[in-house]
Amino acid sequence: MRGFARSSRNFCQKGRDATQPMIEKFDITLNINGRDYAVRAEARRTLVDVIRDDCGLTGTHIGCEHGICGACTIILGDEAVRACLMFAVQANGKKIRTVEGLANGDALHPIQQAFIDHHGLQCGFCTPGFLMLAVNVLERQPDIGDEEMLDVLASNLCRCTGYQNIIKAVRAAAVEMRKAGA
Numbered sequence: 001m002r003g004f005a006r007s008s009r010n011f012c013q014k015g016r017d018a019t020q021p022m023i024e025k026f027d028i029t030l031n032i033n034g035r036d037y038a039v040r041a042e043a044r045r046t047l048v049d050v051i052r053d054d055c056g057l058t059g060t061h062i063g064c065e066h067g068i069c070g071a072c073t074i075i076l077g078d079e080a081v082r083a084c085l086m087f088a089v090q091a092n093g094k095k096i097r098t099v100e101g102l103a104n105g106d107a108l109h110p111i112q113q114a115f116i117d118h119h120g121l122q123c124g125f126c127t128p129g130f131l132m133l134a135v136n137v138l139e140r141q142p143d144i145g146d147e148e149m150l151d152v153l154a155s156n157l158c159r160c161t162g163y164q165n166i167i168k169a170v171r172a173a174a175v176e177m178r179k180a181g182a
């Protein structure tokens with residue numbers, strides 16, 4: 001693999017103890033919310049695990065671990081992605097945004113404020129994923145139509161809210177974000 005340094009012995013190295021597990025680790029750097037995190041990760045480890053366990057950013061949640069629920073949604077570059085479907089090594093050197101990076105100090109991001117104002121969360125487990133998904137779509141398409149927005153939100157699962165308040169919150173955030181960008 002190009003772009004990151006191998007930090008353990010090659011699998012085929014002569015004299016390797018056959019009873020030892022063949023664990024090769026790679027030195028990678030993840031730029032998360034504007035800060036570089038240097039981590040050493042096995043190629044098999046998912047991005048969401050490394051974000052949570054190695055970088056200590058536990059706001060990104062893990063649900064299904066196979067791309068269905070969206071709880072692990074983050075923004076990679078300028079695209080919302082499911083961090084359970086990527087290996088951390090694939091994100092080496094890339095810019096990542098997680099829910100921890102939304103607020104500006106004590107000032108909540110409009111999407112966070114809107115979720116509070118419109119009761120867009122109950123248990124809150126799905127919330128970070130919805131916030132990142134919504135922010136990404138509203139940044140990319142500030143004038144997104146209702147139908148298309150509902151289609152995007154339907155890709156994440158919430159078992160508590162029935163979606164109505166999430167939808168209200170995202171509509172309200174869209175207005176605020178357009179005002180802020182005007």
Ligand code: FES
Nearest residue numbers: 063064065070084
């Ligand atoms: S945990 Fe990633 S989509 Fe469910």
Ligand code: FES
Nearest residue numbers: 122124158159160
């Ligand atoms: S608020 Fe509980 S799963 Fe969405």
